[in-house]
Amino acid sequence: MNSTLLCDVVVVGAGFAGLMCADRLSRLGYTVTIVEKAPAALAGTSSRNEGWLHAGTYHALSVRDRREAAAVAKRCRFGWEEIQRRFSECVEAEKGKAVAILPEAKLAESLSRWEEARVGHVRLSASQFGHIAEHVRVGADEAAFAVDDLGINTPMLAASLIAELRNRGVRILLGARILGRSDDLLHVATADEAFDLAHRFIVCAAGFETERACADLEIPPVQVRLWRSHLVTAPKVAPVSVFGVAPQQAAMINHGAWSIIGFNEDATLVDRPTFDVDPVIADRLEEAVRWRFPKADLSAARRTACVKVDYAVHENSVRSLNVRMLPVLDNAVVVLPGKMTEAPYSANVVASHVFEMLGQGGVTARPIDTYELTNQGS
Numbered sequence: 001m002n003s004t005l006l007c008d009v010v011v012v013g014a015g016f017a018g019l020m021c022a023d024r025l026s027r028l029g030y031t032v033t034i035v036e037k038a039p040a041a042l043a044g045t046s047s048r049n050e051g052w053l054h055a056g057t058y059h060a061l062s063v064r065d066r067r068e069a070a071a072v073a074k075r076c077r078f079g080w081e082e083i084q085r086r087f088s089e090c091v092e093a094e095k096g097k098a099v100a101i102l103p104e105a106k107l108a109e110s111l112s113r114w115e116e117a118r119v120g121h122v123r124l125s126a127s128q129f130g131h132i133a134e135h136v137r138v139g140a141d142e143a144a145f146a147v148d149d150l151g152i153n154t155p156m157l158a159a160s161l162i163a164e165l166r167n168r169g170v171r172i173l174l175g176a177r178i179l180g181r182s183d184d185l186l187h188v189a190t191a192d193e194a195f196d197l198a199h200r201f202i203v204c205a206a207g208f209e210t211e212r213a214c215a216d217l218e219i220p221p222v223q224v225r226l227w228r229s230h231l232v233t234a235p236k237v238a239p240v241s242v243f244g245v246a247p248q249q250a251a252m253i254n255h256g257a258w259s260i261i262g263f264n265e266d267a268t269l270v271d272r273p274t275f276d277v278d279p280v281i282a283d284r285l286e287e288a289v290r291w292r293f294p295k296a297d298l299s300a301a302r303r304t305a306c307v308k309v310d311y312a313v314h315e316n317s318v319r320s321l322n323v324r325m326l327p328v329l330d331n332a333v334v335v336l337p338g339k340m341t342e343a344p345y346s347a348n349v350v351a352s353h354v355f356e357m358l359g360q361g362g363v364t365a366r367p368i369d370t371y372e373l374t375n376q377g378s
Ligand SMILES: Cc1cc2nc3c(=O)[nH]c(=O)nc-3n(C[C@H](O)[C@H](O)[C@H](O)COP(=O)(O)OP(=O)(O)OC[C@H]3O[C@@H](n4cnc5c(N)ncnc54)[C@H](O)[C@@H]3O)c2cc1C
Pocket: 012, 013, 014, 015, 016, 017, 018, 035, 036, 037, 038, 041, 042, 043, 044, 045, 046, 047, 048, 049, 050, 051, 052, 053, 054, 176, 178, 205, 206, 207, 208, 209, 210, 212, 213, 216, 228, 229, 230, 231, 262, 305, 306, 307, 308, 335, 336, 337, 338, 339, 340, 341, 342
């Protein structure tokens, strides 16, 4: 016979979206069980990204619509602040050790966007830049700024988060297959045991496997788009992290003795999740790296590719920027976090929604919490 486990919320997926949602919900006092199909946490995109803790620097400039750009940048800064404050052990570089390079022609617009999104920046003079100039090429028409972006050790961040979750009593079922759902019971099996999870709410945070997970959970389907992009990992190519802000420029974040480098924009739509590397794109990326970092030794470079998801509001909507929480049932949501750095923000959105749906947990409601009920029909 299956063991029955009781919990308030089942979170499906132990990537950063799922872990952060479990964090918020357990802090609110809900009992949480995480169901992860892989034998270890962080099996999807969260362990194959650039480890760039965004300070809003890039997105404040790259997103065409100014208002949306500022919103993405502020969500990033929210995560950037929280992750540094709570998980300082995982931050890999000192503050002020990243440089953003932007075209002089766009300086006025860029500076006003950074001001609006409260993105920290200090213009670097040639002499301030001098100590890294031998490693980094800056064009005559470009300006360099010290910015707040950081590298983060993603496995260590996950380990710290998981330790906190376990201390708070969150149960994490690894290698767990979802077998089906009936009413408020989710049927799950690990290699050794089968469980019926009696729950009040489901949070689906399954990343690029969202569509499949919705089917397993027997909740209404959410269609996501899949975007593949590439990274190159090489022995450190410059002493500080450096990124240009134009689309086809290299964005490099240092992690100890290594640099992870991607294009700002190389995401292309794919029809299935894949880690396959497109050699043409990877060659172009290495060219962009060589241009910006003429001394880079790419002989030992490793090329990887991974997929991120977004939810297509309309055909041309901006990719990967739309943090989404989609309520698919009264007691189920699907969450797409946008960037890893935005996961703390999206977890807050999920926590507020669950709190509203599950009730106030023994706390007196405010007048505004009862306003809609008492004014229905009036
Ligand atoms: C190449 C690349 C570089 C990136 N670089 C950065 C960066 O530098 N900084 C940044 O902020 N963001 C970056 N991102 C985005 C970021 O990595 C993702 O937005 C984030 O990791 C997504 O987290 P997630 O938890 O939603 O998904 P995932 O990390 O994919 O986690 C989903 C989890 O759900 C599990 N799962 C799936 N289906 C089921 C099921 N049926 N049952 C149980 N478990 C299931 C999976 O095994 C997985 O562990 C990058 C993305 C890519 C592709």
